[in-house]
Amino acid sequence: MIPKNMLDLGNDPLLEILARFSPLELTVFRQTCRRAYRLTKERCVWTRAALTYSPFLPDGPLESHDDRDLERYLLLDENWKRPSPLVRSSRHITKLASDIQFMELFHGRYMFIAGRSSLTLFDLETSGNDWDQPIFHQSEPRYKYFFASHRGPTGRSKKYGEIHISMIKRKYPTHDSVVILRLQPTEKIPLIQIAELRAPPLDDIPSVCNSNGLVFSDQGKNATDPGILPTIYDIASERTYRFPASAADTWQAHNRQYIEYIPSANLILVIHTSERGSFIPASMLQQDPSFETYAFPPPNNVGVLTQTHFNHGIFPGTFSEPVVISDETIALPSGASLGTKFTLVAAFNASDVPRPVEVRTFTVFLPVHSTDILFDTPDDPLFLVDVDAQSPLFMVHNLFVTSNNSGRARITARTHRLGRGSSDKIVLCEVNEGKISNPTRLSYGGSMNTPGYLFDGFRGRLVIPYPSLLSVVDFV
Numbered sequence: 001m002i003p004k005n006m007l008d009l010g011n012d013p014l015l016e017i018l019a020r021f022s023p024l025e026l027t028v029f030r031q032t033c034r035r036a037y038r039l040t041k042e043r044c045v046w047t048r049a050a051l052t053y054s055p056f057l058p059d060g061p062l063e064s065h066d067d068r069d070l071e072r073y074l075l076l077d078e079n080w081k082r083p084s085p086l087v088r089s090s091r092h093i094t095k096l097a098s099d100i101q102f103m104e105l106f107h108g109r110y111m112f113i114a115g116r117s118s119l120t121l122f123d124l125e126t127s128g129n130d131w132d133q134p135i136f137h138q139s140e141p142r143y144k145y146f147f148a149s150h151r152g153p154t155g156r157s158k159k160y161g162e163i164h165i166s167m168i169k170r171k172y173p174t175h176d177s178v179v180i181l182r183l184q185p186t187e188k189i190p191l192i193q194i195a196e197l198r199a200p201p202l203d204d205i206p207s208v209c210n211s212n213g214l215v216f217s218d219q220g221k222n223a224t225d226p227g228i229l230p231t232i233y234d235i236a237s238e239r240t241y242r243f244p245a246s247a248a249d250t251w252q253a254h255n256r257q258y259i260e261y262i263p264s265a266n267l268i269l270v271i272h273t274s275e276r277g278s279f280i281p282a283s284m285l286q287q288d289p290s291f292e293t294y295a296f297p298p299p300n301n302v303g304v305l306t307q308t309h310f311n312h313g314i315f316p317g318t319f320s321e322p323v324v325i326s327d328e329t330i331a332l333p334s335g336a337s338l339g340t341k342f343t344l345v346a347a348f349n350a351s352d353v354p355r356p357v358e359v360r361t362f363t364v365f366l367p368v369h370s371t372d373i374l375f376d377t378p379d380d381p382l383f384l385v386d387v388d389a390q391s392p393l394f395m396v397h398n399l400f401v402t403s404n405n406s407g408r409a410r411i412t413a414r415t416h417r418l419g420r421g422s423s424d425k426i427v428l429c430e431v432n433e434g435k436i437s438n439p440t441r442l443s444y445g446g447s448m449n450t451p452g453y454l455f456d457g458f459r460g461r462l463v464i465p466y467p468s469l470l471s472v473v474d475f476v
Contacts, residue, residue: 026045116145178199
């Protein structure tokens, strides 16, 4: 007997037909009846769609992503390919501390907010009317919390993995320590302290951040020890490492610049970059960056790092906020390594504008048999801001990058004119093997509040702070 319509078929032939549907067609088919709904909830439907359409996924085998996430990644991919991605929903969190010092969005889902003496955690995918209620809150009036400061890195490269949060906890007037928390959202207590590293009393507030299981702390300075060399704490081995004394001159020379730490499998790339901010003199914005790398862990696993490469003042351009897209080992067909290549993106100054007004990718190559560092910068930027001669402080900043090991990345940046809050925009774009899709500019009324917006490209989510609320924007 010949079936009269598609739903008269058995499950197996129907699933074969669904394997030829696009992700958007699957969601439309799902809405036709209960059986269609059940079929489109089968894991094999979305697994086959992922193999066909190759969506932008966090690193890891396909089996490591659950059904709901696979569906989300695929639908976001279709939306992101539009000339202007559609905002699917926008909601607000209004019950916030008045003294927010730091915010971070982990795995695109868990929103961590630190006040001066409080820690709060939200699960943005909590269902029902309680989604805007915190799943964790802790207040300790005896202490003050500090995060990345003037010399600290942005930590804006998003890759999924185990989540750690590092901070300075200060008990006035003489007690400082570096505290490391682990986020475990499925447990009864979702934030636990796993380490506390004592620090001497400091005149300067130290800076701290973490990346790839390493915690970087500059340890500040005091009257008896003016040095500013940072330390590295390896969470897995519980060991502390220090930079060599020979690096002190470089750190001191760049004391008013930012320092970015970018760890790879066996190296740590350190970049001293231009000062960031709106009221920075042109002379500061045009300072040359410097690059250096250190073997990690150091040879014989001693406590002091060994420098492997160094370069200062030769990079072709002035930039700020470098963020890594990918790193890879370049090898000969025989398997012999030629070196390590980092692909990064940053906000660059234009040749005639002493402030960051364009976003470019660039590569840093570290040869195995040389201490030199080689650079390659494409001629064309990913995108430019609309430079306004009447607004000399118009600039691009707040770069976020979500990337995976395939070299594909989603990038956002904020542009604004100082004193014209209504012109704040967030630029969205995608890079795949060095090629960029059409950048999209999203305008938001009013000026964003400190400390700036957050973005996760895997889940398609923006969090935008305003003076009295947080706006959560979803693209899927």
